[in-house]
């Protein structure tokens with residue numbers, strides 16, 4: 071039983087907290103130095119056998135999500151919670167009654183910071199203490215015999231920043247809130263990404279909503295560097311948008327833009343963080359750009375990245391069979407011939423062959439479009455090459471060509487109802503640290519000596535000896551001629 | 563004036579600042595090695611002058627670039643040195659502790675030297691960096707790192723004092739253990755508070771720019787590691803037996819983490835923070 075009690079006490083202790091923090095710091099170090107989320111083969115190929123084995127055994131390939139890291143974090147939370155629960159009564163007591171002059175002065179070792187003839191109340195006020203209490207103190211003077219008992223002497227007492235008592239406690243609470251908000255977010259958040267070119271409409275995962283890309287602009291500066299990426303988009307319930315989706319790309323894009331302009335006028339208050347408005351048809355139109363996400367129906371939309379897309383045309387002889395836009399990394403199936411597919415692997419706006427013979431781009435300008443493609447027939451590679459603007463791949467009767475390169479936009483969509491929880495925790499931690507470090511409880515007191523002079527003392531956990539020096543500075547030196555019996559007052 | 567003229571002025575100021583920091587470092591060494599009080603006094607003036615010119619250099623660069631000068635390795639290195647100098651001047655004033663200069667100036671000089679080796683070209687910002695949160699994030703980092711720099715110097719003195727307690731010079735010029743511990747603690751408190759601001763403003767910015775406020779990117783992870791090391795320091799100090807020496811070691815390790823977060827992560831580990 072005793073052993074259990076001991077273990078329990080250890081688990082709630084600060085010693086345990088320090089050990090946990092050391093282990094977590096070490097785990098984070100491993101997680102940042104070792105590449106995360108690679109395949110087992112990657113580790114065996116890149117590390118010595120025993121090390122690779124250890125990495126896989128201890129899940130060091132995915133430290134931040136593995137069971138023991140999550141377990142340690144939960145353990146830390148339990149430790150924090152226990153610490154706060156156990157300390158709460160003591161802190162409340164300290165807040166309410168702990169600062170009584172009698173108790174503090176009884177603890178005083180009797181060495182004053184200064185001795186002065188001035189009324190201590192004035193000194194304490196100059197130091198920034200308000201509400202100075204006047205009272206009497208029971209003091210035993212060293213010159214008296216023990217039998218004489220303590221003597222009542224006049225005393226002064228003041229305290230400030232009581233609230234600071236709660237600094238560390240609130241910081242611990244804030245940490246718990248942050249970790250809870252983050253953990254719940256990890257469990258319940260949903261994320262989707264939608265990419266496409268203006269005119270395309272795509273479903274947003276399984277949300278029942280669709281996203282139509284109305285326009286996408288890459289704003290360049292004079293020196294050709296990118297200033298901003300901006301997407302105009304429309305969010306609708308799936309199905310409501312179908313008429314628009316069926317229309318040809320550019321037309322949809324145009325109506326989308328005018329829609330956006332009208333809508334944002336009616337909703338002039340939408341603010342700087344992206345603009346949006348809801349029209350009667352339950353459409354929501356808005357603009358997102360980097361650093362300016364947009365919240366629509368509980369989902370947050372982010373301008374995430376961009377890439378190249380092109381129009382792919384498939385001919386049989388000279389007859390155009392099919393046509394459509396594909397983004398780099400996507401494939402198009404030749405509908406007329408089962409098993410034949412073309413993948414657009416990469417796009418080079420200013421295509422050149424590099425010194426090593428590999429395709430590359432000389433600039434970001436659309437000077438010489440080059441399309442790296444792979445042709446498949448029933449999972450067999452028929453060919454892989456770079457095609458320039460007017461070239462055609464021919465397979466039997468079929469011809470495949472790429473045209474009209476344009477940049478697509480990638481919108482990330484996220485729903486995490488717990489982000490505000492983590493944010494509230496963060497705010498709490500910031501405020502609590504100000505309390506803990508810059509509003510520490512400080513107290514000062516004075517007792518009148520037998521010669522009528524006042525002995526000043528005080529304490530501050532933060533500034534220690536420096537606080538006493540400050541007090542001495544404000545208290546001034548003992549008046550000339552007074553006995554230098556600085557430490558002679560003995561209290562009990 | 564166009565921006566190239568501003569940058570030319572900044573260049574001249576930067577060179578002057580480097581020379582002045584070097585001079586103050588030498589003077590503080592003279593003070594320490596030859597026990598020459600006068601040298602410490604002059605060093606104090608020189609480093610104050612360096613700080614004033616350094617502030618001017620940063621302002622001129624900011625005006626020339628048309629934005630806060632806080633976005634690439636050069637700008638951050640020079641601001642980092644500025645932050646340490648600021649915290650140093652504040653702590654010297656508050657705690658009347660000149661010998662601190664002997665330990666702080668080499669750190670400042672090293673950072674200024676590192677800055678001098680970086681490209682000083684003013685580049686336009688990529689879209690993700692065009693955010694007000696970036697300004698807040700990086701300015702708080704400067705104060706935080708500056709304060710940790712001071713605590714590092716003080717803790718180093720704490721550790722070096724051992725065995726030298728009875729040397730007259732150390733007795734006269736270096737505060738006792740308790741006071742060194744308090745000064746280091748106050749510097750860590752300031753640094754820890756600001757590092758918390760740094761991490762939280764960084765999270766807000768990441769959420770807006772990338773859609774995720776915490777993604778275990780190496781720079782994020784290292785700032786968390788640094789933060790944990792200093793949290794350990796704060797708790798060690800609460801225990802009488804761990805106070806002092808053990809806590810001082812953690813303040814030293816903490817600053818090594820600060821430097822690794824700032825320089826090492828960009829150099830050794832790829833990640834989305836690689837641009838800064």
Ligand code: HEM
Nearest residue numbers: 082083084087146149150153238241242245506793796800
């Ligand atoms: C992520 C975890 C933690 C953080 C960020 C944290 C932060 C802090 C901070 C900032 C302080 C104030 C220090 C000062 O005033 O100098 C503090 C004090 C303290 N912490 Fe923690 N802490 C953590 C975990 C823990 C745990 C798990 C325990 C206990 C088991 C604990 C026990 C204490 C105690 C007893 C104090 C002193 C409180 C006081 O002065 O009123 N801490 N903590």
